[in-house]
Amino acid sequence: MTAHSFPTGTILGYPRIGRRRELKRAVEAFWAGTIDALELEQRAAQLRAANRERLASLGLGRTDSSIPESFSYYDQVLDAAVAVGALPARFTRFLDADGGADLEAYFTIARGVGDDAPLEMTKWFDSNYHYLVPEIGPETSFSLHAERILAEFTEAKAAGFLTRPVIVGPVTFLLLSKAADGAPEGFRPLDRLADLVPVYAALLERLAEAGAQWVQLDEPALVSESIDEPRDRVLDGVAVAYDALGAVASRPAIFVAAPYGSLDDALPALAATPVEAIGLDVVRGVLPELLDPATAESLAAKTLVAGVVDGHNIWRGDLATAFDRVEAVRALSGAVAVSTSTSLLHVPHDVDDETALDARLVSWLAFADQKVAQVAVLARGLAEGRDAIVAQLDEASAALADRTGAPGVRVPAVRERLAALSERDFSRADYDERVAAQAALALPELPTTTIGSFPQTGDIRRARAHLSSGALSDDEYRDLMRAEIERVIRLQEEIGLDVLVHGEPERNDMVQYFAELLDGFAVTQHGWVQSYGSRCARPSILWGDVSRPAPMTVDWSTYAQSLTEKPVKGMLTGPVTILAWSFVRDDQPLGDTANQVALALRDEITDLEAAGITVIQVDEPALRELLPLKLADQPAYLDWSVGSFRLATGGAAVATQVHTHLCYSEFGVVIDAIRKLDADVTSIEAARSRMEVVDDISASGFDHGIGPGVYDIHSPRVPSAAEVQALLERAVADIPASRLWVNPDCGLKTRGYDETVASLEHIIEATRAVRAELGAPALVE
Numbered sequence: 001m002t003a004h005s006f007p008t009g010t011i012l013g014y015p016r017i018g019r020r021r022e023l024k025r026a027v028e029a030f031w032a033g034t035i036d037a038l039e040l041e042q043r044a045a046q047l048r049a050a051n052r053e054r055l056a057s058l059g060l061g062r063t064d065s066s067i068p069e070s071f072s073y074y075d076q077v078l079d080a081a082v083a084v085g086a087l088p089a090r091f092t093r094f095l096d097a098d099g100g101a102d103l104e105a106y107f108t109i110a111r112g113v114g115d116d117a118p119l120e121m122t123k124w125f126d127s128n129y130h131y132l133v134p135e136i137g138p139e140t141s142f143s144l145h146a147e148r149i150l151a152e153f154t155e156a157k158a159a160g161f162l163t164r165p166v167i168v169g170p171v172t173f174l175l176l177s178k179a180a181d182g183a184p185e186g187f188r189p190l191d192r193l194a195d196l197v198p199v200y201a202a203l204l205e206r207l208a209e210a211g212a213q214w215v216q217l218d219e220p221a222l223v224s225e226s227i228d229e230p231r232d233r234v235l236d237g238v239a240v241a242y243d244a245l246g247a248v249a250s251r252p253a254i255f256v257a258a259p260y261g262s263l264d265d266a267l268p269a270l271a272a273t274p275v276e277a278i279g280l281d282v283v284r285g286v287l288p289e290l291l292d293p294a295t296a297e298s299l300a301a302k303t304l305v306a307g308v309v310d311g312h313n314i315w316r317g318d319l320a321t322a323f324d325r326v327e328a329v330r331a332l333s334g335a336v337a338v339s340t341s342t343s344l345l346h347v348p349h350d351v352d353d354e355t356a357l358d359a360r361l362v363s364w365l366a367f368a369d370q371k372v373a374q375v376a377v378l379a380r381g382l383a384e385g386r387d388a389i390v391a392q393l394d395e396a397s398a399a400l401a402d403r404t405g406a407p408g409v410r411v412p413a414v415r416e417r418l419a420a421l422s423e424r425d426f427s428r429a430d431y432d433e434r435v436a437a438q439a440a441l442a443l444p445e446l447p448t449t450t451i452g453s454f455p456q457t458g459d460i461r462r463a464r465a466h467l468s469s470g471a472l473s474d475d476e477y478r479d480l481m482r483a484e485i486e487r488v489i490r491l492q493e494e495i496g497l498d499v500l501v502h503g504e505p506e507r508n509d510m511v512q513y514f515a516e517l518l519d520g521f522a523v524t525q526h527g528w529v530q531s532y533g534s535r536c537a538r539p540s541i542l543w544g545d546v547s548r549p550a551p552m553t554v555d556w557s558t559y560a561q562s563l564t565e566k567p568v569k570g571m572l573t574g575p576v577t578i579l580a581w582s583f584v585r586d587d588q589p590l591g592d593t594a595n596q597v598a599l600a601l602r603d604e605i606t607d608l609e610a611a612g613i614t615v616i617q618v619d620e621p622a623l624r625e626l627l628p629l630k631l632a633d634q635p636a637y638l639d640w641s642v643g644s645f646r647l648a649t650g651g652a653a654v655a656t657q658v659h660t661h662l663c664y665s666e667f668g669v670v671i672d673a674i675r676k677l678d679a680d681v682t683s684i685e686a687a688r689s690r691m692e693v694v695d696d697i698s699a700s701g702f703d704h705g706i707g708p709g710v711y712d713i714h715s716p717r718v719p720s721a722a723e724v725q726a727l728l729e730r731a732v733a734d735i736p737a738s739r740l741w742v743n744p745d746c747g748l749k750t751r752g753y754d755e756t757v758a759s760l761e762h763i764i765e766a767t768r769a770v771r772a773e774l775g776a777p778a779l780v781e
């Protein structure tokens with residue numbers, strides 16, 4: 001191997017959905033059958049080409065491996081599973097003769113088809129990105145399918161670029177996988193590391209042949225202590241994998257990136273391997289304080305890639321501190337490069353597209369393109385010395401100082417209200433007392449409900465687009481949404497649900513909707529960030545103290561309730577989720593910000609109650625998402641997050657049934673926190689993992705109402721009544737029927753009406769069957 005030096009400035013990855021969501025539109029058009037695979041490939045290639053040009057114009061080198069080749073049609077973990085041929089047997093019939101997946105097969109694995117469930121989806125570290133979970137068993141065979149990776153590299157080369165291929169590293173790949181169904185008790189995907197590494201070795205050989213000088217292997221799982229695997233096995237895995245890959249005779253230089261925190265004891269482990277460069281997240285993580293001499297010596301011989309530009313938020317930040325951190329890393333090795341702390345996947349493309357944002361706010365922000373420019377500045381400072389960039393450092397410091405004193409950042413009335421809070425504000429009456437008062441709701445056994453949203457049809461979205469363009473007046477828009485609410489209420493009555501929802505048609509997004517109505521937030525026009533697959537959100541910017549100028553949901557909810565005798569759930573998004581899915585100010589503790597949001601929600605609950613709403617759901621799907629990756633940081637987080645939910649709901653009357661909802665994650669680790677939320681009813685995602693969560697719930701002593709999902713809404717598949725019944729039977733075996741609710745995994749906004757109606761009908765049919773079983777004397781004993 002010839003050692004090529006690492007570029008002085010780089011990023012770990014770039015958004016791939018497109019500045020105007022071109023990839024989303026192309027992929028969805030392909031799914032709808034309106035464009036073919038060739039057209040999709042062409043549009044994706046155009047997008048990659050435009051991104052490379054853009055990155056070069058922002059200051060990354062064209063031919064020095066500084067531009068990462070980090071494109072994906074759906075998800076980078078799925079890409080890795082396809083590249084190493086590790087796909088579940090139920091998808092074999094969709095693959096080529098040699099086991100490769102074409103685009104049709106690729107999307108089938110991501111989305112499922114017929115009775116074949118897709119790969120499970122779960123959150124990616126502490127971000128709002130979701131990846132697909134590979135299934136690995138003792139029998140999984142690994143084989144290299146590098147066509148796409150090679151094609152993208154050679155495509156770039158043909159356009160005059162020497163880029164750096166990026167792939168999820170082997171240790172993280174297995175740590176993020178789950179044991180395949182039927183794997184023996186005690187089997188762990190990491191058991192298969194020695195079988196997987198040769199495939200990565202073969203990939204490196206192929207990349208070298210194609211002319212790649214550097215490859216980036218992402219190993220974020222190394223920074224996380226929340227990984228369910230003994231640490232010494234993880235560290236052994238690092239040695240096994242990277243000693244072997246280092247020994248490949250003909251390969252590119254290896255850059256192992258470790259975003260989302262500190263490597264801690266994985267740093268000596270990696271340092272002891274022959275990899276040429278290590279990426280350190282110096283924003284979220286800290287630099288090692290004391291290194292043993294052997295580690296210090298090995299690190300000094302490698303390139304250290306200092307992740308000092310925050311890839312996870314949109315603040316312009318303190319560039320001078322970033323440069324100090326680069327200098328601190330330089331003390332560990334003379335060979336240093338500047339980078340982002342994580343891939344820029346988590347931030348929108350370009351703040352210059354936000355023409356409607358206040359100019360002062362804009363001066364405090366940096367989206368992906370501005371972050372790339374920051375990297376370029378710091379890299380120049382690295383090459384030419386601090387003096388060469390002092391003007392840029394000073395400008396960033398001035399923006400930061402301006403933010404501190406700007407109006408709205410600190411609002412005395414908001415701060416006084418927070419300061420006056422006491423213990424009492426965080427608790428409701430005893431659960432038993434609440435259950436007694438809520439008997440007035442007169443619900444049947446195994447009450448059925450949905451999570452809130454009904455399908456967001458093209459008509460609804462178009463109406464909203466027309467409202468913002470001025471083609472629809474406020475009144476016309478309100479009437480269209482009311483008509484939709486009425487349709488959804490009638491539909492639920494026909495289907496036979498017990499607790500109804502208004503369907504959330506008026507919400508563009510469950511967080512952005514509230515952000516638009518609260519003071520202290522700004523929203524973007526084009527700030528899309530991929531959440532999973534083709535789905536995107538526009539995280540709001542929480543920049544100042546939060547307060548509620550007027551009720552936010554009361555008119556919609558009371559209209560819905562006026563149409564039916566059945567209870568209609570009021571529907572709010574909880575403080576933790578509002579924070580998790582926004583870009584939040586970084587100048588005060590998150591817990592203080594969460595309590596400001598909580599007080600606004602608390603007032604909303606009071607107003608909903610006064611308007612006659614008896615059941616109110618406060619969604620917290622992101623409770624697990626913000627859980628710190630380091631164990632030591634978790635208790636403090638759980639304390640403020642649970643506290644803010646309790647503050648939001650603590651003012652509810654005993655007779656008001658408070659629901660909460662969580663999804664997108666494994667709940668085992670936060671089950672105790674979920675219990676402490678003290679909601680009367682908690683609905684939770686469970687169908688995709690076939691009710692595995694029920695074990696955790698019953699083991700935890702959870703003793704309030706619980707609705708484990710029986711319908712996986714992430715897939716277009718319609719579950720049969722028999723399938724739902726089997727899930728419910730599994731649930732009643734572990735959870736007393738008196739506490740069990742029946743509901744889908746999550747809201748229905750991403751589904752179409754046909755699937756939704758059929759699935760809900762099956763849910764009702766299955767519930768009636770299980771109610772009958774429960775009622776039958778033989779089964780009651």
Ligand SMILES: Nc1nc2c(c(=O)[nH]1)N[C@@H](CNc1ccc(C(=O)N[C@@H](CCC(=O)N[C@@H](CCC(=O)N[C@@H](CCC(=O)O)C(=O)O)C(=O)O)C(=O)O)cc1)CN2
Nearest residue numbers: 128461462464465508509510511531534535536537581750
């Ligand atoms: N923020 C957030 N994070 C979350 C979730 C969530 O709901 N919100 N759920 C979990 C899973 N993640 C998800 C993220 C997004 C979506 C989702 O459905 N996103 C929609 C966009 C939602 C939205 O903002 N819609 C707007 C804008 C819609 C739009 O694209 N309008 C068209 C115009 C309308 C037309 O003519 O069709 C346009 O701008 O071009 C609206 O309804 O008003 C999408 O990608 O398609 C679903 C799940 C976890 N994280």
Ligand SMILES: [Zn+2]
Nearest residue numbers: 621663746747
């Ligand atoms: Zn959900």
